[in-house]
Amino acid sequence: MITKLKHRGFHVCHKSLDDRYLEILDDILSCNVKNISIPMVFKSEPHTHVSLLDTRHGQFVLKIYSPRSKLAERFAKSLFCKNYNENLIHRIDEAESDGYTFPNNFYLLAERRVLTFAKVSIMLFEYIPGPELRDIPAITPAMKSEIKESMREMHAREIISGDAHGGNFILSKQGIRIIDLSGKPYSARRAVEDYVTANIRLGVPVETQSLWEKSLVARRMKRHLKIKHRKMQSRRSSIDNNQTAH
Numbered sequence: 001m002i003t004k005l006k007h008r009g010f011h012v013c014h015k016s017l018d019d020r021y022l023e024i025l026d027d028i029l030s031c032n033v034k035n036i037s038i039p040m041v042f043k044s045e046p047h048t049h050v051s052l053l054d055t056r057h058g059q060f061v062l063k064i065y066s067p068r069s070k071l072a073e074r075f076a077k078s079l080f081c082k083n084y085n086e087n088l089i090h091r092i093d094e095a096e097s098d099g100y101t102f103p104n105n106f107y108l109l110a111e112r113r114v115l116t117f118a119k120v121s122i123m124l125f126e127y128i129p130g131p132e133l134r135d136i137p138a139i140t141p142a143m144k145s146e147i148k149e150s151m152r153e154m155h156a157r158e159i160i161s162g163d164a165h166g167g168n169f170i171l172s173k174q175g176i177r178i179i180d181l182s183g184k185p186y187s188a189r190r191a192v193e194d195y196v197t198a199n200i201r202l203g204v205p206v207e208t209q210s211l212w213e214k215s216l217v218a219r220r221m222k223r224h225l226k227i228k229h230r231k232m233q234s235r236r237s238s239i240d241n242n243q244t245a246h
């Protein structure tokens with residue numbers, strides 16, 4: 001279950017276990033270094049910060065997101081579209097209560113909003129130790145079929161990855177887990193796009209059922225090959241230019 005409340009000016013959704021996630025949020029907002037510390041920073045950019053967070057309730061992944069571009073467009077979109085992160089915390093909670101743990105758990109979402117637009121989002125996720133798939137030398141056929149099956153179940157629970165590349169899969173002791181989910185509402189098109197990305201980036205086999213899915217996969221693959229070809233051409237011409245300059 002997810003509890004929804006207003007807390008210190010933030011719209012908060014958190015797992016209804018007890019108040020531990022609110023206590024951690026308070027420690028973050030007050031920079032209470034007695035209770036929290038950051039042993040590792042995964043990513044630090046003007047719009048996104050991702051780090052490992054030590055708290056009195058254990059380790060978590062802290063993600064802080066604050067969009068810096070296309071603000072008017074995002075604001076307008078927020079008036080008409082479902083809140084992606086709120087959708088995600090509910091979907092993951094439902095999946096977890098069914099015993100399905102492929103996606104990393106999502107414990108707390110706190111958003112500072114202007115109407116429905118989230119200016120700042122603070123998120124607490126389960127920390128999954130282990131290498132990312134992009135860092136391991138070879139992805140075995142068994143791993144590919146595990147990903148395919150886990151993604152099929154994930155889609156059946158209406159959860160979309162939106163970015164199914166090797167940096168968003170972690171090889172944990174309990175098997176392959178997925179992180180960095182988009183929270184976008186489920187659609188058959190988005191599910192097919194996840195398979196196409198996982199196929200291109202990781203070699204996960206794509207299974208298509210209908211003619212419509214087959215044609216969508218073919219179009220996406222064609223687009224991908226076009227982009228790849230264009231990138232290779234521009235790389236080649238920059239090498240040629242460098243050689244002529246010397």
Ligand SMILES: Nc1ncnc2c1ncn2[C@@H]1O[C@H](COP(=O)(O)OP(=O)(O)O)[C@@H](O)[C@H]1O
Binds near residue numbers: 043
């Ligand atoms: N739940 C997690 N467990 C372990 N590492 C994580 C987790 N979430 C994020 N990371 C690390 O932080 C990096 C960036 O986080 P991610 O959510 O993928 O952000 P981005 O949107 O920038 O790709 C990941 O590539 C991974 O190394």
Ligand SMILES: [Mg+2]
Binds near residue numbers: 167168180
């Ligand atoms: Mg990522």
